[in-house]
Amino acid sequence: MTPDELSRVLSAALASAVADGTLALPADAVPASVHVERPRQREHGDWATNVALQLAKRAGTTPRALAEDLAARLAATPGVKEVEVAGPGFLNITLDAAAAGEIARVVVEAGDSYGRSEALAGQVVNLEFISANPTGPLHIGHTRWAALGDALERLLRAAGADVTAEYYINDAGTQMDMFAASILARAKGEEVPEGGYPGEYVKDRAAEVLERRPDLLDLPAEEALRVARELGYEAQLAAIRRTLDSFGVHFDVWFSELTLHESGAVEQAVARLREQGHVFDSEGAVWLRTTDFSDDKDRVMIRANGEPTYFAADAAYYLSKKDRGFPQKIYLLGADHHGYINRLKAIAACAGDDPEANIEVLIGQLVNIAGERMGKRRGNALYMDDLIEWLGSDALRYSLARYPADSPLSLDGEEMVRQSNDNPVFYVQYAHSRTCAVDRNAAGRAVRREDGFDPALLVHETETAVMGRLTELPRVVTQAAQLREPHRIARYLEQLAGDFHKWYQECRVTPYPDEPVTDTHRTRLWLNDAVRQVLANGLHLLGVSAPERM
RNA sequence: GCGCCUGUAGCUCAGUGGAUAGAGCGUCUGCCUCCGGAGCAGAAGGUCGGGGGUUCGAGUCCCUUCAGGCGCACCA
Numbered sequence A: 001m002t003p004d005e006l007s008r009v010l011s012a013a014l015a016s017a018v019a020d021g022t023l024a025l026p027a028d029a030v031p032a033s034v035h036v037e038r039p040r041q042r043e044h045g046d047w048a049t050n051v052a053l054q055l056a057k058r059a060g061t062t063p064r065a066l067a068e069d070l071a072a073r074l075a076a077t078p079g080v081k082e083v084e085v086a087g088p089g090f091l092n093i094t095l096d097a098a099a100a101g102e103i104a105r106v107v108v109e110a111g112d113s114y115g116r117s118e119a120l121a122g123q124v125v126n127l128e129f130i131s132a133n134p135t136g137p138l139h140i141g142h143t144r145w146a147a148l149g150d151a152l153e154r155l156l157r158a159a160g161a162d163v164t165a166e167y168y169i170n171d172a173g174t175q176m177d178m179f180a181a182s183i184l185a186r187a188k189g190e191e192v193p194e195g196g197y198p199g200e201y202v203k204d205r206a207a208e209v210l211e212r213r214p215d216l217l218d219l220p221a222e223e224a225l226r227v228a229r230e231l232g233y234e235a236q237l238a239a240i241r242r243t244l245d246s247f248g249v250h251f252d253v254w255f256s257e258l259t260l261h262e263s264g265a266v267e268q269a270v271a272r273l274r275e276q277g278h279v280f281d282s283e284g285a286v287w288l289r290t291t292d293f294s295d296d297k298d299r300v301m302i303r304a305n306g307e308p309t310y311f312a313a314d315a316a317y318y319l320s321k322k323d324r325g326f327p328q329k330i331y332l333l334g335a336d337h338h339g340y341i342n343r344l345k346a347i348a349a350c351a352g353d354d355p356e357a358n359i360e361v362l363i364g365q366l367v368n369i370a371g372e373r374m375g376k377r378r379g380n381a382l383y384m385d386d387l388i389e390w391l392g393s394d395a396l397r398y399s400l401a402r403y404p405a406d407s408p409l410s411l412d413g414e415e416m417v418r419q420s421n422d423n424p425v426f427y428v429q430y431a432h433s434r435t436c437a438v439d440r441n442a443a444g445r446a447v448r449r450e451d452g453f454d455p456a457l458l459v460h461e462t463e464t465a466v467m468g469r470l471t472e473l474p475r476v477v478t479q480a481a482q483l484r485e486p487h488r489i490a491r492y493l494e495q496l497a498g499d500f501h502k503w504y505q506e507c508r509v510t511p512y513p514d515e516p517v518t519d520t521h522r523t524r525l526w527l528n529d530a531v532r533q534v535l536a537n538g539l540h541l542l543g544v545s546a547p548e549r550m
Numbered sequence B: 001g002c003g004c005c006u007g008u009a010g011c012u013c014a015g016u017g018g019a020u021a022g023a024g025c026g027u028c029u030g031c032c033u034c035c036g037g038a039g040c041a042g043a044a045g046g047u048c049g050g051g052g053g054u055u056c057g058a059g060u061c062c063c064u065u066c067a068g069g070c071g072c073a074c075c076a
Helices: A003-019 A051-059 A063-075 A097-113 A140-158 A174-187 A201-212 A221-246 A257-262 A265-275 A310-323 A340-350 A384-391 A393-401 A413-418 A424-444 A461-483 A487-506 A519-541
Strands: A047-049 A080-086 A090-095 A124-128 A162-169 A253-256 A279-282 A285-288 A299-302 A328-334 A359-364 A367-369 A409-411
Touching (some): A051 A063, A090 A097, A140 A328, A140 A359, A253 A257, A257 A265, A265 A279, A285 A340, A299 A310, A310 A340, A424 A519
Parallel strands (some): A328 A359
Antiparallel strands (some): A047 A090
């Protein structure tokens, strides 16, 4: 019996209590699905619910009386072994071993699809993350968004949403001029100009540009700058894509800001917003009256000198997403950009959309390493490439995805290396490879799933703990997707791995050499394989590999 | 000054109103005669920043206060 099934049984019990007049509650006050959870204490049974505590007051009865009534109605349910009322009115439910053990078969037969749901079916989502400027390599901060954004993308898809992952390339503006000037200076073997990009990587980009255009330094100054900008941009973007490839992160759409300017989309955006009545002219500039919608101040779209602002491009970009058919737009931004939220929502409101429904901004706090914040323009910046090489993609992705985005994170670089073997990712991966080792050994002793499955034999307390955990995956996935919190998957996997390791310590799948193979061994093999499947499915959601051997 | 985020074990962090607040690291003690010891069992370690409030019940919700991070451009 799965928690969802149990939840429905409880709803039905409540409904029948209302129907026969025992419970004085309006029919619509009966929850369609009653919240059941795994109690912390094993003595409290397999499942527990506080529904009696929540409904008693409205029904004019006491929690315990309501709980007693429900317990009586539940006791006869097939698969339910025992129901008891505890404390102020908790309902503690214990299942028959056979009913609980069915989960092993359910998981094995569902395979890769176990944990997927239709909770977000029909939702069309544009998920934008990283969107780092193409003027330098990705650094530690981007690495966090890469790990979280990609995991979120996988999660939303697992919950049934239609997701497009998008990277916005800020390839317009004066920053690109500075970048081009810096590339050109390095190509000449000179220092970068004041305000330029001092990083060592600029030398690499300059070399790459020179390789494609050996005549760069012979060109007229203006022409050389243009070539440096164009090829430097291409080289840097290619470097970013290489980095993301090596991290297993792939975008569906790479969206260039420059195309918004060149196609006239920015001017059109101003015009469209003007039609909506939110644009005004003042002091020679063109403004958007974002203060109509909870922004602190109005924003300039076209400067007095005729140049569009970055904000204008943002508006055009928003309209592009809208026009391309994405009702739901999720932005994953760093905390240093949180000032954009109101502006972004104001754009949506000015465009006639509902900011709350159409825009969702997830703010990720910055990552500190060794207590020192990393900035792209610092000489000692810690780049994503270095981190991947240093710690490996799996450990890096996992350790960044196991914390909520809004929690400031400080990782000690030295410690991550020193303790890499104790990193939780290895704990989970080790559990997975151990299930594979069990499979190999079982095969060697001719323990086969197809020869028998008797869930009533899964009675050890470590086995019921594992089975209970297995039933939780679908709701963990759904909840993590709805809350946009991939870290819940990691925490769940660590718990399952712990349950598995404890079980492994207590119960053998493969018999000792002098013992015969029994249905107990075969049934445990089902459970082992169910654990392997769930660990693999969960690690996949985080973009982390599930190795068969380590 | 205004706004957002965060204060939980020595450290890094989980815990979307429930029962005795958890995990990893670090410290201490046990377990390899058999499926992988990257594991397991146990110990020590807490005024959940402080103070009010809401209710059967608050780490969780509200108010207030203190501390830290970040942001408040005709920059990108």
